[in-house]
Amino acid sequence: MPSSRFAVPVASLRRRPAGSRRVFVRGPVDDLAVLAVEVPTGADVVVDLVLSSYQGGIAAAGSIEAPWRAECRRCGGRVDGSVHTEVRERFVQSDQVGEDEDAYPLDGDVVDLLPLVRDAVMLALPLAPLCADDCRGLCPVCGADRNAAPCGCEARRDPRWAGLDVLSAGPAAEEDTGT
Ligand SMILES: [Zn+2]
Ligand SMILES: [Zn+2]
Incomplete structure (x- = not known):
């Protein structure tokens, strides 16, 4: 009852x-x-x-x-x-x-x-709500809350930056093999 x-x-x-x-x-x-x-x-x-x-x-x-x-x-x-x-x-x-x-x-x-x-x-009830439509979420690399501040992980993985990494690493590598 x-x-x-x-x-x-x-x-x-x-x-x-x-x-x-x-x-x-x-x-x-x-x-x-x-x-x-x-x-x-x-x-x-x-x-x-x-x-x-x-x-x-x-x-x-x-x-x-x-x-x-x-x-x-x-x-x-x-x-x-x-x-x-x-x-x-x-x-x-x-x-x-x-x-x-x-x-x-x-x-x-x-x-x-x-x-x-x-x-x-x-x-x-909503199934999977967002705090805001443009919520940036957590960085999959470092886990930082990207709404608070950019963590820089995406910039490091950018292919243009990867190219610069190779250039800057080149001379150092040659020095290493020369000694
Ligand atoms: Zn959120
Ligand atoms: Zn990150």
């Missing part, structure tokens, strides 16, 4: 065909994470839905918002953001869910919004 703040009693709503009711709930949802992106523990998820009764169930439509935190996929720096997603789902009597496969189960006269909220936020 759902007992969280996301469990909404709908007995009176179900007695009024085509009746509707706005539901606004906010609160933390545990374990909302995809790869390196997570909704911070204890952060509020904001749910703003209109529940409508129809023959056979309850329809839910509206928006869900959640903050997220992640590591930039290039530099590993912290990235903060938020998702805002629109949902339109149905809750049907548990023994009839099989006939409406996309629907969530309706447990007696209680709509448990938690599974819907969880699914919607998971789908909306």
Whole structure:
């Protein structure tokens, strides 16, 4: 039996065909994470839905918002953001869910919004965010954060500089063999 703040009693709503009711709930949802992106523990998820009764169930439509935190996929720096997603789902009597496969189960006269909220936020979270579109990332050679300062590794590997290296090394090499 759902007992969280996301469990909404709908007995009176179900007695009024085509009746509707706005539901606004906010609160933390545990374990909302995809790869390196997570909704911070204890952060509020904001749910703003209109529940409508129809023959056979309850329809839910509206928006869900959640903050997220992640590591930039290039530099590993912290990235903060938020998702805002629109949902339109149905809750049907548990023994009839099989006939409406996309629907969530309706447990007696209680709509448990938690599974819907969880699914919607998971789908909306970015998979591999960047701290900035032009994040330069970490240098693959020395590991320095190239957003902070250029490390010079790329310049050293530039073929034009490689040519100068050979020229400057030439005379020294001849001296070595001459002695
Ligand atoms: Zn970055
Ligand atoms: Zn480097």
